[in-house]
Amino acid sequence: MSHRSAVTAALVVLALLVGGRWMMGRDPAETVAQQRLGVGPAPAASPAPPPPEASPTPSSSPAPTVTRTPKKPSGPRSTIGPLGTKRTTGTKRVALTFDDGPHPEWTPKILDQLRAARVRATFCLVGTEVRKYPALVARIVREGHTLCNHTWHHELDLGTKPPAEIKANLEATNREIRKAVPGAKIKFFRHPGGKWTPAAIAVARDLGMISLDWDVDPQDWAKPGAKAVHDRVIGAVRPGSIVLLHDGGGDRSGTLGACPAVLRDLKRRYGITLLR
Numbered sequence: 001m002s003h004r005s006a007v008t009a010a011l012v013v014l015a016l017l018v019g020g021r022w023m024m025g026r027d028p029a030e031t032v033a034q035q036r037l038g039v040g041p042a043p044a045a046s047p048a049p050p051p052p053e054a055s056p057t058p059s060s061s062p063a064p065t066v067t068r069t070p071k072k073p074s075g076p077r078s079t080i081g082p083l084g085t086k087r088t089t090g091t092k093r094v095a096l097t098f099d100d101g102p103h104p105e106w107t108p109k110i111l112d113q114l115r116a117a118r119v120r121a122t123f124c125l126v127g128t129e130v131r132k133y134p135a136l137v138a139r140i141v142r143e144g145h146t147l148c149n150h151t152w153h154h155e156l157d158l159g160t161k162p163p164a165e166i167k168a169n170l171e172a173t174n175r176e177i178r179k180a181v182p183g184a185k186i187k188f189f190r191h192p193g194g195k196w197t198p199a200a201i202a203v204a205r206d207l208g209m210i211s212l213d214w215d216v217d218p219q220d221w222a223k224p225g226a227k228a229v230h231d232r233v234i235g236a237v238r239p240g241s242i243v244l245l246h247d248g249g250g251d252r253s254g255t256l257g258a259c260p261a262v263l264r265d266l267k268r269r270y271g272i273t274l275l276r
């Protein structure tokens with residue numbers, strides 16, 4: 001019996017360590033996000049926005065520390081953020097979003113990978129890029145992905161402007177998307193940098209769009225390399241997560257390099273769903 005007890009004890013310790021590591025993967029990220037709130041330009045009306053996707057803050061993985069923090073309750077998370085944005089899928093399956101495109105080099109390669117993995121995603125499009133590369137928007141739609149309005153020119157401060165200006169911006173973007181794909185369904189809006197304001201969310205709602213947030217941000221825009229992008233996604237993801245990645249706005253070779261393993265691992269662990 002003593003041998004069996006020892007084995008049991010070893011298993012318990014192992015379980016604690018594994019549990020601790022799993023917790024660690026996301027808690028420091030959340031802490032970093034919270035710390036950013038104090039120094040970032042987030043509006044006061046926004047109690048818990050995600051970290052800005054285009055923040056100049058240098059990204060660095062928080063040093064892991066082994067803790068024995070008891071596991072948090074694993075009940076269902078709210079799909080709706082504090083300001084009314086959609087933050088999770090509402091199911092176990094996770095969703096992928098690609099921002100700042102379309103881009104002539106990276107978007108086709110991302111689309112190739114999604115097609116190979118039989119995965120569909122949401123593309124948050126910038127109006128000026130849509131105007132330059134309408135054929136890519138057509139391909140995104142043809143291959144069954146979902147569209148999201150990401151403003152006309154990635155205006156980080158759009159949400160602070162008068163509602164009429166926000167409306168004109170989002171309408172111009174939707175118009176450009178529908179020039180590329182007549183009748184295209186644009187169900188979502190994502191504010192650049194996640195700098196949500198009640199005004200921006202309300203205007204988007206009036207235009208029939210849900211404000212689409214995220215809860216996993218590997219900061220691929222800062223080009224940390226494919227391995228870091230993969231490890232950050234897998235370390236932070238939870239059931240129902242919405243993952244923020246970028247197919248535009250710069251050199252996305254790291255994101256592209258991370259994609260095969262990210263797609264494989266997310267499919268295996270959670271399944272990948274399409275937001276629509």
Ligand SMILES: [Zn+2]
Nearest residue numbers: 099100192193
């Ligand atoms: Zn963006």
